[in-house]
Amino acid sequence: MSTINQSLIRLPEVLKRTGFGKAWIYRLISEGRFPAPVKIGVRAVDFVESEVDEWIQSVIETSRNNVA
Structure with missing residues (x-):
């Protein structure tokens, strides 16, 4: 079992x-360009906070590298 503390966040966050928007996030997920959600119930999903944060950081880094 992993000892890493990972928090889950909901779609509005x-x-x-x-x-x-919601549709764009799900489009990115379907294209493999955004971290997939974790199913936490019959009709509920959450996202791993660290994966979302890493994705945001990679977008920032890519943007800045393309400018330079």
């Missing part, structure tokens, strides 16, 4: 952090 993902939308807030990325600035994207």
Whole structure:
């Protein structure tokens, strides 16, 4: 069992952090360009906070590298 503390966040928090809409997030997921959610119930999913944060950081780094 992993000792890493990983928090789960709901879709509204993902939308807030990325600035994207729900449809766009799910499109990115279907294209393999955004971390997939974790199923936590019959009709509920969450996202691993660290994966979302890493994705945001990679977008920032890619953007800055393309400018330079």
